[in-house]
Amino acid sequence: MKKFDLHIHTLSTISDVSFTFSMEMLEQYVKERKIDAIAITNHNMFDLAQYREIALKLSDTIVFPGIEINIGNNAGHLLVIAKQDDVEEFSHKCECVQKEIQSEKDSITVEQLKRFFGKLDRFLLIPHYDKKPSIDKKILAELKDNIICGEVNSIKKFIYCQKDNPSLTPVYFSDFRAKENVDVFPIRQTFFDVDEITLEAIKKCLTDKKKVTLSESEGHKKFYALPELELSTGLNVIIGERSSGKTHTLNQIYKYFDNIKYIRQFELLETDPEKAAKDFTDKIAIKQSGITKEYFEFFIRVVDDVKDISLEKDEKHIENYLASLQKHASETERADMFSKCKFYAENEFEINDLESLKKLIGSVDVLLSTTQYKEIVEKSVKRENLIALHNDLINEYVKEQQVVLKKLWVNDIIGNIKQRLQSKTAATRVTDVNFYTVQMNRTKIKKFEDIVKGLKEERQIYCKNLEGFNIEVRTKPYSGASSLKNHSKRKIAFSDAFSCYEDPYMFLQKLKEIEMLEDTAYYEYFVDVEYRILNQFGFEVSGGERAEFNLLQEVNDAYQYDILMVDEPESSFDNIFLRNRVNHMLREISQEMPVIIVTHNSTVGASIKPDFLVHTKRFIKNNKDISYEIYYGHPTNRNLKNNEGKQIKNLQATLDCLEAGESAYMERGKEYEMLRD
Amino acid sequence: MLTWKEEKNMKCLEIKNGKGYFLNADGEMVELDKMKKDDLLYLLDIATNIDESFEMDNIETCKLDNQAHKVIYENLYDKFQELLQNRTRFYDESIALYKDALQKYKQE
Numbered sequence: 001m002k003k004f005d006l007h008i009h010t011l012s013t014i015s016d017v018s019f020t021f022s023m024e025m026l027e028q029y030v031k032e033r034k035i036d037a038i039a040i041t042n043h044n045m046f047d048l049a050q051y052r053e054i055a056l057k058l059s060d061t062i063v064f065p066g067i068e069i070n071i072g073n074n075a076g077h078l079l080v081i082a083k084q085d086d087v088e089e090f091s092h093k094c095e096c097v098q099k100e101i102q103s104e105k106d107s108i109t110v111e112q113l114k115r116f117f118g119k120l121d122r123f124l125l126i127p128h129y130d131k132k133p134s135i136d137k138k139i140l141a142e143l144k145d146n147i148i149c150g151e152v153n154s155i156k157k158f159i160y161c162q163k164d165n166p167s168l169t170p171v172y173f174s175d176f177r178a179k180e181n182v183d184v185f186p187i188r189q190t191f192f193d194v195d196e197i198t199l200e201a202i203k204k205c206l207t208d209k210k211k212v213t214l215s216e217s218e219g220h221k222k223f224y225a226l227p228e229l230e231l232s233t234g235l236n237v238i239i240g241e242r243s244s245g246k247t248h249t250l251n252q253i254y255k256y257f258d259n260i261k262y263i264r265q266f267e268l269l270e271t272d273p274e275k276a277a278k279d280f281t282d283k284i285a286i287k288q289s290g291i292t293k294e295y296f297e298f299f300i301r302v303v304d305d306v307k308d309i310s311l312e313k314d315e316k317h318i319e320n321y322l323a324s325l326q327k328h329a330s331e332t333e334r335a336d337m338f339s340k341c342k343f344y345a346e347n348e349f350e351i352n353d354l355e356s357l358k359k360l361i362g363s364v365d366v367l368l369s370t371t372q373y374k375e376i377v378e379k380s381v382k383r384e385n386l387i388a389l390h391n392d393l394i395n396e397y398v399k400e401q402q403v404v405l406k407k408l409w410v411n412d413i414i415g416n417i418k419q420r421l422q423s424k425t426a427a428t429r430v431t432d433v434n435f436y437t438v439q440m441n442r443t444k445i446k447k448f449e450d451i452v453k454g455l456k457e458e459r460q461i462y463c464k465n466l467e468g469f470n471i472e473v474r475t476k477p478y479s480g481a482s483s484l485k486n487h488s489k490r491k492i493a494f495s496d497a498f499s500c501y502e503d504p505y506m507f508l509q510k511l512k513e514i515e516m517l518e519d520t521a522y523y524e525y526f527v528d529v530e531y532r533i534l535n536q537f538g539f540e541v542s543g544g545e546r547a548e549f550n551l552l553q554e555v556n557d558a559y560q561y562d563i564l565m566v567d568e569p570e571s572s573f574d575n576i577f578l579r580n581r582v583n584h585m586l587r588e589i590s591q592e593m594p595v596i597i598v599t600h601n602s603t604v605g606a607s608i609k610p611d612f613l614v615h616t617k618r619f620i621k622n623n624k625d626i627s628y629e630i631y632y633g634h635p636t637n638r639n640l641k642n643n644e645g646k647q648i649k650n651l652q653a654t655l656d657c658l659e660a661g662e663s664a665y666m667e668r669g670k671e672y673e674m675l676r677d
Numbered sequence: 678m679l680t681w682k683e684e685k686n687m688k689c690l691e692i693k694n695g696k697g698y699f700l701n702a703d704g705e706m707v708e709l710d711k712m713k714k715d716d717l718l719y720l721l722d723i724a725t726n727i728d729e730s731f732e733m734d735n736i737e738t739c740k741l742d743n744q745a746h747k748v749i750y751e752n753l754y755d756k757f758q759e760l761l762q763n764r765t766r767f768y769d770e771s772i773a774l775y776k777d778a779l780q781k782y783k784q785e
Contacts, residue, residue, distance in 0.1 A: 298778035
């Protein structure tokens with residue numbers, strides 16, 4: 001087994017955050033992590049002089065020349081690694097890439113890649129596979145004859161690709177920037193089962209997934225969680241006495257990986273029940289906000305459409321129109337030559353926006369363009385009939401649009417003439433009003449009121465069962481001004497608005513008067529949304545159940561991460577809950593990603609049946625020198641051992657940590673027997 | 678027995694004895710210069726209701742001696758005439774209006 005890191009940066013390019021290369025750090029990294037072979041893969045460039053310098057300095061390590069190229073429209077990344085003997089020729093080829101790629105977003109095509117590098121089988125190509133920016137699937141297909149492996153950026157994705165047959169062989173590298181002042185060196189490397197380190201041997205090895213692992217000792221069942229600590233890619237339990245370094249170990253692991261879900265000790269314990277209950281409801285509300293938003297989607301559009309309608313203004317327009325018309329009419333006896341003109345009191349044409357016709361054309365378009373349901377559509381309506389209908393509608397649209405344009409033109413003339421006539425006379429001007437708009441606004445408000453009436457009916461809009469708890473979202477009318485205020489989470493007086501709550505139109509007008517309210521949020525004030533978590537008996541959850549629910553949520557949430565770590569779940573929960581609910585979930589998750597649990601509780605530590613056991617121990621010498629040791633092994637092993645080969649008895653360690661020692665365990669056993677009798 | 682409205686086939690604007698009249702909500706014909714905001718809104722309701730007929734005497738064929746009534750009648754006639762031409766469009770538009778929202782939040 002040889003350890004590889006074929007993705008290392010030594011030059012600061014336009015695609016990087018600026019850094020200064022440090023040979024010393026690179027040397028230290030390779031030495032500390034005991035890496036057998038590396039590849040220098042800078043973004044879209046290759047520095048021959050620097051490569052030679054590195055290869056000379058790292059004389060005990062194989063250093064491959066390489067480059068990381070932006071390829072395809074989405075500028076996905078592709079590592080191209082060459083043989084050491086071909087380095088000069090490779091350097092020339094890389095110059096072509098460098099010329100083409102001048103900015104971060106530039107990329108080359110597959111055709112260019114082939115032109116620049118010639119026969120691609122002379123190189124090892126490693127695309128960003130499950131890692132951003134990943135290579136386009138189309139490009140992967142085009143290069144399929146030359147690609148045997150793909151880079152991933154987490155243990156979880158590595159495990160997935162290993163298990164998934166059609167996936168490429170996964171490789172997991174550091175993408176390390178060898179720069180000054182590095183705190184911790186990455187532990188992202190891959191082991192290849194090769195004797196000789198040559199490009200040919202590596203490529204042959206990569207064709208067999210079993211020969212590519214994250215650990216030297218146990219294939220892909222293990223990975224390096226810390227530089228000196230291998231853990232199972234499944235379920236790990238860390239046990240140890242108090243202050244023996246369990247939490248410290250978790251904290252260390254947390255530093256080495258990016259995407260870890262870490263549930264810390266006591267994190268879910270409630271100290272202030274009232275605050276906890278409120279936070280809990282808020283949290284649920286945020287989690288379910290997508291559902292609420294989806295439920296109100298249509299109502300949001302309605303409110304947006306009616307919020308600018310003012311029936312009072314419309315009525316005022318009608319009133320002004322009538323009054324001015326009647327006054328103008330009463331003045332006919334003494335009308336002058338200007339006000340006598342027909343144009344003086346002429347109405348402008350109402351303009352049809354042709355919306356319904358446009359929608360109709362759009363609908364026929366949908367029927368014509370569907371490929372998925374083409375057969376069903378054409379079973380009932382012949383395609384030529386649809387095309388004819390589409391043409392007829394378009395012709396009608398053109399015809400009506402011409403009328404609209406003519407009307408607009410005439411309106412323009414009427415408006416101009418009216419203005420000129422009116423400027424010459426003292427006779428009353430007849431104000432205009434659009435009957436269609438006034439009447440449509442009234443219809444809209446009527447429908448809006450009907451909708452609000454239906455909306456206010458108390459109902460359940462969402463219900464989901466999660467591990468025995470029911471998440472329920474209900475809508476109901478607001479109970480008073482204070483509930484509106486609570487919803488706004490601001491110091492706004494709603495008493496005036498709430499007095500009109502039963503009249504949706506008036507209520508909306510009152511909301512509009514509140515300056516601090518954004519118009520996009522008006523819809524939220526018509527009906528209250530209540531989020532509840534019910535236990536298995538249908539009652540609202542207690543404080544303890546709330547914490548249990550939170551833990552289950554947090555654990556469930558871990559699927560979005562690459563590793564899950566839980567520190568002493570027993571500190572907040574009872575054993576029955578842990579055994580019946582949590583253990584089961586943790587085991588499930590460990591099928592997909594590494595799970596690490598710290599505990600000194602036998603329900604978690606032993607009943608969960610871990611794949612790997614870690615025992616931390618603290619030693620104090622001379623009452624002041626403290627040292628920590630980590631022992632590990634399979635739970636069924638007789639002994640656990642540390643990195644130096646030192647061993648301790650597994651049974652003794654487990655009984656000490658989980659059962660308060662052997663004698664206590666035996667004593668408890670006797671007591672239980674007596675109770676049974 | 679037929680009501681006045683049915684008998685008169687919903688004549689909403691009428692010319693009679695050289696004067697102009699409109700139909701109010703009580704089913705009475707009232708002189709045009711007495712028309713108020715609510716009367717006009719009532720007539721708008723009838724004009725946009727596809728189930729009711731909205732009849733008007735043609736200003737070209739009926740003589741209107743009262744000049745003030747003539748001015749008002751002409752103006753209203755033109756406006757209602759145009760609204761009636763768009764009656765089907767109004768109907769289609771109001772049927773489609775917020776249909777999905779009404780369906781989703783309807784009372785159970």
